[in-house]
Amino acid sequence: MIGIHWFRFGLRMHDNPALLSAVNKCTSLLNVYILNPDVELNQDRVSDNRLWFLLDTLRCLDVKLREKGSQLHVCVGQPDHVITQLVKSTKATLLTYERQTEPHNVVRDEKVSSGMKEMGVQVDAVLGHTLFDPDKLLKLNGGSPSLAMKGFQTLVAKAGAPPKPQDAPADKLPPPPQLTLENSDELKLFKEVPELSDFKEHGYDIVNKTTSFKAGEDQAIETMEAFLAQKKRVATFEKPQTSPTSLEPDTTALSPYMSNGSLSCRLFYWGLMEAYKGRSHSQPPVSLEGQLLWREMAHLIGYSTPNFGRMEGNPVCRQIPWRTADDKDAKQMLDKWENGQIGFPAIDAVMNQLRTEGWMHHLARHLTACFLTRGDLWITWEAGRDVFEKYLLDADWHINNFSWHWLSCSAFFHQYFRCYSPVVFFKKTDPTGAYIRKHLPVLHKMPAKYIYEPWECPVANQQTAGCVLGKDYPKPPFNHSTVSKENMNKMKAAFDASKKAAAAAKEQKAGEPKAKKAKKN
DNA sequence: ATGACGTTGGAGCG
DNA sequence: CGCTCCAACGTCAT
Numbered sequence: 001m002i003g004i005h006w007f008r009f010g011l012r013m014h015d016n017p018a019l020l021s022a023v024n025k026c027t028s029l030l031n032v033y034i035l036n037p038d039v040e041l042n043q044d045r046v047s048d049n050r051l052w053f054l055l056d057t058l059r060c061l062d063v064k065l066r067e068k069g070s071q072l073h074v075c076v077g078q079p080d081h082v083i084t085q086l087v088k089s090t091k092a093t094l095l096t097y098e099r100q101t102e103p104h105n106v107v108r109d110e111k112v113s114s115g116m117k118e119m120g121v122q123v124d125a126v127l128g129h130t131l132f133d134p135d136k137l138l139k140l141n142g143g144s145p146s147l148a149m150k151g152f153q154t155l156v157a158k159a160g161a162p163p164k165p166q167d168a169p170a171d172k173l174p175p176p177p178q179l180t181l182e183n184s185d186e187l188k189l190f191k192e193v194p195e196l197s198d199f200k201e202h203g204y205d206i207v208n209k210t211t212s213f214k215a216g217e218d219q220a221i222e223t224m225e226a227f228l229a230q231k232k233r234v235a236t237f238e239k240p241q242t243s244p245t246s247l248e249p250d251t252t253a254l255s256p257y258m259s260n261g262s263l264s265c266r267l268f269y270w271g272l273m274e275a276y277k278g279r280s281h282s283q284p285p286v287s288l289e290g291q292l293l294w295r296e297m298a299h300l301i302g303y304s305t306p307n308f309g310r311m312e313g314n315p316v317c318r319q320i321p322w323r324t325a326d327d328k329d330a331k332q333m334l335d336k337w338e339n340g341q342i343g344f345p346a347i348d349a350v351m352n353q354l355r356t357e358g359w360m361h362h363l364a365r366h367l368t369a370c371f372l373t374r375g376d377l378w379i380t381w382e383a384g385r386d387v388f389e390k391y392l393l394d395a396d397w398h399i400n401n402f403s404w405h406w407l408s409c410s411a412f413f414h415q416y417f418r419c420y421s422p423v424v425f426f427k428k429t430d431p432t433g434a435y436i437r438k439h440l441p442v443l444h445k446m447p448a449k450y451i452y453e454p455w456e457c458p459v460a461n462q463q464t465a466g467c468v469l470g471k472d473y474p475k476p477p478f479n480h481s482t483v484s485k486e487n488m489n490k491m492k493a494a495f496d497a498s499k500k501a502a503a504a505a506k507e508q509k510a511g512e513p514k515a516k517k518a519k520k521n
Numbered sequence: 522a523t524g525a526c527g528t529t530g531g532a533g534c535g
Numbered sequence: 536c537g538c539t540c541c542a543a544c545g546t547c548a549t
Contacts, residue, residue, distance in 0.1 A: 240529035414544040418530045
């Protein structure tokens with residue numbers, strides 16, 4: 001049988017059930033990755049760092065495939081068109097891929113698989129990106145996801161242990177089939193995995209790559225094993241106790257690998273169980289196991305909630321009258337926020353780390369997400385979500401949307417009177433401002449006393465520090481305490497309004513059957 | 522109904 | 536560093 005294995009997530013050889021399915025069934029197998037020019041090669045949606053990380057991951061994958069007598073073919077084009085052309089060219093009768101659950105990916109895959117059906121091509125869509133089968137979890141829970149961690153833990157307990165990771169293919173892979181394709185405007189096939197600079201026409205260039213993260217499956221496993229070898233650190237890990245201002249990640253920093261599947265979450269889960277063995281250890285939700293459960297819960301909610309990627313029409317999302325980019329002031333603030341020029345050093349440092357590294361600590365994300373939405377700027381979480389999605393190496397549709405719901409008090413978390421302060425929050429873990437100095441070098445010489453509020457620094461000292469406010473670094477556009485208090489009042493109003501709306505909807509629902517009956521009669 | 526709790530707040534006290 | 540209070544959310548167990 002001639003087959004095509006379509007890599008999307010699951011960019012690895014280990015624990016890759018979809019790839020194994022292809023290898024076991026095929027005498028000839030084409031391994032392909034498709035770059036969609038509207039998605040992966042779109043500067044508005046994917047930063048240079050993120051595309052570089054993807055391409056370098058693909059390069060590592062290609063090396064491994066070549067060691068097994070195969071290789072990775074990288075194409076540019078619309079996925080349904082590319083797959084159709086590849087099937088025609090290779091005369092393949094099997095298409096395999098790892099199943100994805102993001103709504104846009106579900107739509108794409110439905111389109112592709114219905115096309116394959118018409119061509120008489122068998123499609124194997126295999127699970128591998130999460131610990132559990134989302135449909136199985138939904139069924140166990142009566143058809144709906146769990147919106148709180150406690151309930152989710154109960155659900156997971158019912159589901160039993162997640163599958164053990166599978167080994168990488170032991171033998172040589174089936175050789176690639178003959179491929180005769182003419183490059184066209186709609187389809188470009190690369191002989192080798194492309195570099196960032198191959199996409200200059202899309203605005204990408206290797207000189208814009210600034211992240212120090214290293215890509216690929218080997219790096220992922222090495223990082224994981226190095227962390228899991230620290231048995232005490234693993235056993236005592238409590239997420240809220242880790243530091244957002246540490247100069248090196250204080251957490252595992254495995255998320256970039258987990259999000260594109262160069263690391264299997266099942267490999268990590270079972271490695272973690274092994275590291276826990278014979279030790280008392282921290283528990284979910286704060287433990288490392290808990291972090292995997294949060295990921296799983298976000299994926300299940302994102303998969304099963306209509307319109308989870310926006311506020312309107314989203315049944316779990318509180319409707320809040322946020323400002324959008326249509327508001328001129330909001331748009332200006334949004335741009336400053338994205339580019340680290342808002343005037344609060346902690347916020348700007350976090351956003352600079354996001355743009356240069358493509359990763360920040362979870363609590364740093366909390367601080368800046370709270371600031372953008374309910375805390376200070378009162379801007380829609382959807383706008384912040386898009387900025388994070390563009391720059392984060394670990395961008396994960398479900399988790400990103402879930403977290404923005406959480407931080408904006410739109411769902412899952414409701415204590416809007418608990419608000420992060422851009423001046424105070426980082427002082428706890430970084431009183432001297434080492435993190436600020438690293439990610440916001442213009443404040444490098446600012447005295448520790450003023451590092452989080454340089455506008456309080458006497459002008460003479462600003463000059464000595466080489467950072468004059470309003471010239472070298474912006475003055476903050478408002479007073480945080482005043483604005484955050486005003487915003488809390490707005491939140492109170494929005495909560496009241498949504499309670500009222502919920503009560504009205506309930507009443508209407510109660511009245512509905514009667515109305516229908518009345519109509520019938 | 523009521524109270525405890527919720528992965529990760531801040532301010533002010535000792 | 537640990538405690539209480541702030542003004543007060545939704546969820547869940549009792």
